[in-house]
Amino acid sequence: MSTEKLPCSIVVTARYLLQNAREPIVRDAAAAIKDTRILALGKASDILREYAPETRLDMGESLLMPGLINGHTHASMSLLRGVADDLPLLIWLTEHIFPREKKLDPESIGLGAALACAEMTRFGVTAFADMYLAENAVFDAAASSGLRMLGGEGIFAFPSPGYNTEDEAFTLLREQVDRWKDHPRIRVAVMPHAVYTTTPDLLARCRDTADALGLSLHIHLAETRHETDECRKNHCKTPLRYCADLGLVTSRTTIAHGVVFDDEELDLLAASGACVVHCPRSNMKLASGVARVPAMLAKGIPVGLGTDGAASSNNLNMFQEMAAAALLHKVHNEDPTVVAARDAIAMATIHGARALHWPGLGELRRGGPADVIAVDMTPPNMRPVHSPTSNIVYAATGAEVRLTMVDGEILYKDGEYTRMDIEALYAKAQQAADRLR
Numbered sequence: 468m469s470t471e472k473l474p475c476s477i478v479v480t481a482r483y484l485l486q487n488a489r490e491p492i493v494r495d496a497a498a499a500i501k502d503t504r505i506l507a508l509g510k511a512s513d514i515l516r517e518y519a520p521e522t523r524l525d526m527g528e529s530l531l532m533p534g535l536i537n538g539h540t541h542a543s544m545s546l547l548r549g550v551a552d553d554l555p556l557l558i559w560l561t562e563h564i565f566p567r568e569k570k571l572d573p574e575s576i577g578l579g580a581a582l583a584c585a586e587m588t589r590f591g592v593t594a595f596a597d598m599y600l601a602e603n604a605v606f607d608a609a610a611s612s613g614l615r616m617l618g619g620e621g622i623f624a625f626p627s628p629g630y631n632t633e634d635e636a637f638t639l640l641r642e643q644v645d646r647w648k649d650h651p652r653i654r655v656a657v658m659p660h661a662v663y664t665t666t667p668d669l670l671a672r673c674r675d676t677a678d679a680l681g682l683s684l685h686i687h688l689a690e691t692r693h694e695t696d697e698c699r700k701n702h703c704k705t706p707l708r709y710c711a712d713l714g715l716v717t718s719r720t721t722i723a724h725g726v727v728f729d730d731e732e733l734d735l736l737a738a739s740g741a742c743v744v745h746c747p748r749s750n751m752k753l754a755s756g757v758a759r760v761p762a763m764l765a766k767g768i769p770v771g772l773g774t775d776g777a778a779s780s781n782n783l784n785m786f787q788e789m790a791a792a793a794l795l796h797k798v799h800n801e802d803p804t805v806v807a808a809r810d811a812i813a814m815a816t817i818h819g820a821r822a823l824h825w826p827g828l829g830e831l832r833r834g835g836p837a838d839v840i841a842v843d844m845t846p847p848n849m850r851p852v853h854s855p856t857s858n859i860v861y862a863a864t865g866a867e868v869r870l871t872m873v874d875g876e877i878l879y880k881d882g883e884y885t886r887m888d889i890e891a892l893y894a895k896a897q898q899a900a901d902r903l904r
């Protein structure tokens with residue numbers, strides 16, 4: 468038997484390894500990575516015996532785990548963080564957000580997105596779904612950040628900064644699909660904004676375009692009781708039934724929020740194979756209501772987690788989102804057993820991969836993409852380590868992330884960004900934010 472070691476790009480070692488939300492923690496672990504893929508995972512002693520890496524990365528007392536997936540956000544809204552809080556949704560939107568969004572240009576949209584990518588990278592997000600206006604600038608920011616992104620131009624029944632007519636909106640969408648079709652980290656989806664900002668014809672066109680181009684479809688749906696009441700008034704149906712009757716609810720569909728569903732609707736959702744992205748902190752802050760997450764999970768509906776935009780939630784921290792999901796449903800259901808720590812991690816990883824319709828993400832496995840983060844278990848809030856998963860969900864702040872890697876490429880390590888001039892970005896983002904006052 469030959470004793471020659473196999474070559475690989477990187478071996479990362481760490482005290483703990485969580486391959487996916489369901490498997491036991493491996494101690495004294497390592498991941499061998501070749502180019503963009505994971506070659507092997509397991510005990511560090513075994514991996515180092517078998518592989519000869521070009522680079523060795525010892526993350527010490529850290530936990531290696533799959534990168535977190537932010538299943539729903541509006542990255543560019545980072546520029547609007549903190550402009551208005553503690554207001555009713557309609558006043559918040561019409562008096563504070565919409566007037567500022569009118570002032571946004573591609574440059575400021577790109578800067579907001581770049582700031583969001585910096586934040587997500589710093590806090591262990593490796594992939595995100597994004598819907599916004601003039602999305603081209605967001606695609607560019609994401610591509611230069613190195614993060615994975617499923618993006619879509621927000622499609623409305625009225626002009627937006629990206630287009631003047633519906634025809635132009637679909638031309639723009641097709642251009643985006645063409646432009647990014649060979650990019651390994653960027654994908655495009657059809658993203659009608661919501662039921663209340665579109666028409667039945669426009670939604671049908673979104674459905675047909677998604678079918679024709681083989682794209683997934685991502686929509687805000689059933690976010691508030693008000694939306695459901697209005698939809699009943701205008702279309703005599705709940706938002707989900709209205710979309711289902713238009714053929715919009717399929718296994719390629721992701722529903723952002725999904726707060727207001729009755730029992731039959733949960734059955735309809737489960738049968739459709741559609742995914743939901745739960746945004747607990749946005750729902751709490753805007754007082755939208757409480758999604759029926761334990762019931763959805765019990766029915767096998769994939770439920771990812773999303774931060775929504777930083778104007779509402781007010782950061783893009785998936786550690787806070789995991790904690791919020793775990794805590795909210797416990798108090799709401801008066802049942803401390805629902806949304807356990809491992810469920811919250813599953814929502815932020817493997818369910819997120821489903822919500823982005825991106826197989827292979829959300830877990831670390833042989834042959835899978837090397838989207839890995841390392842979370843430091845040495846700060847006082849992370850000690851002692853009885854259960855790494857408990858510490859990740861209930862004790863971590865997110866600042867414990869020491870390493871963020873996508874496709875085997877280090878994007879952030881111990882305070883340093885590899886692709887970003889972070890101080891220059893902060894200065895430009897502040898100038899752009901000042902112009903929105």
Ligand SMILES: [Zn+2]
Nearest residue numbers: 687723775776
């Ligand atoms: Zn949203």
